Amino acid sequence: MSTGTNTIIGYSRNLPASDPNAFEVRTGPIPAPAPGELVVRVEAVSVNPVDVKVRAHASPHGFRVLGYDAAGIVDAVGEGVSEFAPGDAVFYAGSIGRAGSNQRFQTVEARMVGRKPERASFGEAASLPLTSLTAWEAVFDRLGVTDDSAGDLLVVGASGGVGSVLLQLVRARAPKVRLIGTAGAANAEWVRSMGAHEVVDHRADLAAQVHALAPEGVRWLFTAHSEHQERVYASIVEPFGRIVAIDDGPRDVSPLKDKSIGWLWELMFTDPLHLPQSHHQRWILDQVSALVDSGQVRPTLTENFGPISVDSLRRAHAAVETGRAVGKIVLEGWEG
Known part of the structure; x- marks a missing residue:
């Protein structure tokens, strides 16, 4: 010592x-x-x-x-x-x-x-460490994605620290999951390089862009930017789908009830x-x-x-x- x-x-x-x-x-x-x-x-x-x-x-x-x-x-x-x-x-x-x-x-x-x-x-x-722990717990522990899972996962804030490693982890461990990342035009190439199959611009009409790719909605949604987005998320997540948030999020998630969408939190420090x-x-x-x-x-x-x-x-x-x-x-x- x-x-x-x-x-x-x-x-x-x-x-x-x-x-x-x-x-x-x-x-x-x-x-x-x-x-x-x-x-x-x-x-x-x-x-x-x-x-x-x-x-x-x-x-x-x-x-x-x-x-x-x-x-x-x-x-x-x-x-x-x-x-x-x-x-x-x-x-x-x-x-x-x-x-x-x-x-x-x-x-x-x-x-x-x-x-x-x-x-x-x-x-x-x-x-x-912090980002990979957050991403792993959010996707595999909270959302329940497994090696055999198939479906669409929307990653809101995909160019950030957590989003960047989350895309890679899902590509490595759940190859049948299609990854849709949100990013501005300047960061779209970075998000693709991290593993996103599709990239949408979060500054534009997010619901319209996601529905163009997944008409029935996405099965899972990870978000680092959820405040005031509950109605948008209710529109783009399929019935019985799941959302996990790492920010402080909205205080009222009742718009999700009609489709029985689950709202989950992820805090690495728990x-x-x-x-x-x-x-x-x-x-x-x-x-x-x-x-x-x-x-x-x-x-x-x-x-x-x-x-x-x-x-x-x-x-x-x-x-x-x-x-x-x-x-x-x-x-x-x-x-x-």
């Missing part, structure tokens, strides 16, 4: 990303792992919409460390951990209920950690927060790692903002806040 000082980047006030004081650096001792934990030397992180939302609105309770994607090297293992050893390369999302990965050394529950894909760099690996004995997310990450190493899934890194620092984190948060980011923004290495 390393000795010395830990570099920790967090926030103590809810400031805009443009403010030079939005983040601050503190130092502390390198943590020791509790039973069931790992200490990971963080080599790369990525920034997700949840980071932006928490920084802008959640109380720091003095000082809060964000970061829910990481790839790094195991530095120490706690009592009862037999699956990992110091020196192992890993990747993970962790839990929103704990200090995040924007620090050189992070403690994380071993049950939440997967083995980093051998074919991926640390930066590439850091682009995957497992780490509420299922303390679950190893499901480790299993998912190991499946994703194998798919990357076999060439069936590729990392969704589109921009590398350089070493992890106050300034690079501010830049990354500002870019994610625009809502126009394609794929994932990654920070790799440390300044100094």
